[in-house]
Amino acid sequence: MAETRLSTFQGIVMYQREHKERDLLVKILTREFGKKMFFVKNGKSKKNRLTAELQPLMQATYEGTINFNGLSFIDDVKAIHLARSFMEDIELNAYGTYLLGLIDSAFVDNQPLTTWFDLAQLGLEKIEHGFDPQGIANYFELALLPAFGLEMNWSQCAICGRSDLPLDFSDQYHGVLCQNHFQVDDQRWQIDPKAMLVLSKFSQISLNQLGSLKLKAKTKQEMARLMNHIYDDQVGIHLKSKTFIQQLDNWQDRLGRRQTSTLEKGKQNDD
Template sequence: MSRITTDFRGIIMFRRDYRERDLLVKILTDKIGPAMFFVKGAKKRGFRMAADILPFTHGEYIGSLTDNGLSFINTASDTSQYRSIATDISKNAYATYILALVDSAFQDGQGIGGWFNQVVAALALINNGLDEQVIANVIETQLLVRFGVAPTWDRCVICGRDDLLLDFSEQYGGMLCRNHWHLDERRLHLDQRTVYYLQRFSTLNLQKLNSIKINPVTKRRLQFVMDSLYDNEVGLNLKSKQFIRQMGQWEEKLKKS
């Protein structure tokens, strides 16, 4: 595809100033994945699409799409903002992180298949009050493959057994059953509840999720696994993730004060 004018669904990921009156707006689209749009006159008073290009807005757009260079928006319809995400600092942080992860995992101008609907579902769930860390962990778990890391979650990587206690080994890139724990003394020493959720997260369709509650201890262990994999295996260091970690440190200080 060089350039086509078409309708598309989109989520406003972020935007930044460009020249005096214009904006560059990054949109996750259902047609060509992440794409940067040039919006002329967007900072003028009374700009007709001002509300349609606010961060965390989603809806229907018509525009000129290109897989190489800047795309353009002509009109927008049926747009709405994830208001709870936009106004809650924690939800905002995790939603920003999810969009940044997707932006890093997929090349601009290339389709992302079913991932668009998965992200839409993730943001809707966060906006509607489901645990933002848990939803982000699901996205993190499933995006590992896009970053070239494909852990084996459901069985032992050595013998293939799934009927024994399992623990995760970074060295072996997946689960080790109890018979093979001796192969890696530095395995993560996970409890079986955490193992269960990691296995579930790896295949969970967020579009079918209505509720999920995980105790704080398990949540910390799940985040520890994701942090270990993204720090050690992926090597991704996003500003949005740094902010989430800072929030966690602030919360701990408040609890102790």
Template sequence: MLNKWEGIILKSIPYGEANKIVTVYTREAGKMTAMARGAKKPASRLAAVTQNFTHGYFLIRTGRGMGTLEQGDPIDSMRHIREDLEATAYASYVVELIDKLTDDLDQRANVFGLLQAALHAINEGYDPEAISLFVEWKMLPVAGVHPVLHQCANCGATEGEFAFSFQEIGFLCHRCFSTDPYLIRITPTQLRLIRTFYTVPIEQVGSLTLKRATKQFMKKLVRTVYDEQTGIRLKSRAFLDQLERTPELFPKRENPEKKDD
């Protein structure tokens, strides 16, 4: 059966002398793997459309076993992502995280929308580190983790001082602090940011600029949850950690009109 689907290339792996095996996350059918014959040849009509991060329409022939990519019509090649080291690093993290947490043909409309919004935001020059944080928080339910962020995870209270508990995977109010001796105290601003990352669509946030310390704090929280609850290991995360130890490689992002606090 020949299908025309909108999709985004998550990864493209050389296969043999001339072919590629591509993983595409499609809007209509979820994630799938397809053979792109001849795509390694520079003159191939599939060469450009099978590059990582490419958003386009794909003609994929399906049947038993792996599908075959017959044709591609690009919507956006994500040129900025491929030309900017920082953008490439964070976009690679986003697509690897989504790839690891989803199964073939497991159709989740919200995942495609999240992937599309994240890559387009990075490609348009928004802070890629902040965008990757949005993806990490929003992918937690796909990983089977459902943090309690609308109330106290122990008593259900919605008012008071709150802290984050890895034991409860969510917020604890000040009345319940004693239930977890290792909880992380948070400010009201941090609480609002966590809820924003988890619930608000990327395209509705705009050019939110976060201080480095805020991003590091938010990253520590969500990655500890992933480490303790999922056990997944990402190659792109190790590369990001290396890049983050050399911030002089990247230009400083400053926007005094929009700060997180």
């Protein structure tokens, strides 16, 4: 295989970082070549026509030089798409960034990732069109576990195979246990049944089968509690974008409690 190729390819910008004083390094998830790092000379200059077209989460058709060893280069950008919601909503932007960060962590560069490119594109599209962003992120967390070397059974009891009873999650058994076998693992994770049901369904369907996704706050909290445990303690990664999402959640919780307290004080004063 030639080490250099002039190509037209589809891509999603994963992130960019400064390189020296004026240049940028831009990582793009490409459909044809996997994750590639691109060098953009004078990329920090507002006069560079490529700078505005290489923002994180931007999807486009690119023309450029693909080097299979070392940095690649972009000559032109066409058919650009960046959802307005990602520009206007910091939370949606954070979840989109996290989704791409998971894929970046799970696979090496220069490895063909056609399936994951298509899934990333679909995941971003669903977030753009109003699907619960945490739910989409949890779907990707679950789907990527095998890429991190973790094979888990989410659909049926690891002991008896039943799926028609309430389930808890067991680290020891690498999957779920039905209530008839809760006693075999005293350290199991006792998760809200609705949250376990959603995660179980996620493990059995493709992303394009999700016609809608609206989740209650408690369900989301329980899903996050379990997936955070798995990624922190078993996968062993905690991305900056995930930390930012958790900080946003904490801030929103404090704001909600403050507003509730203010309303209660107002009612007391009225009385």
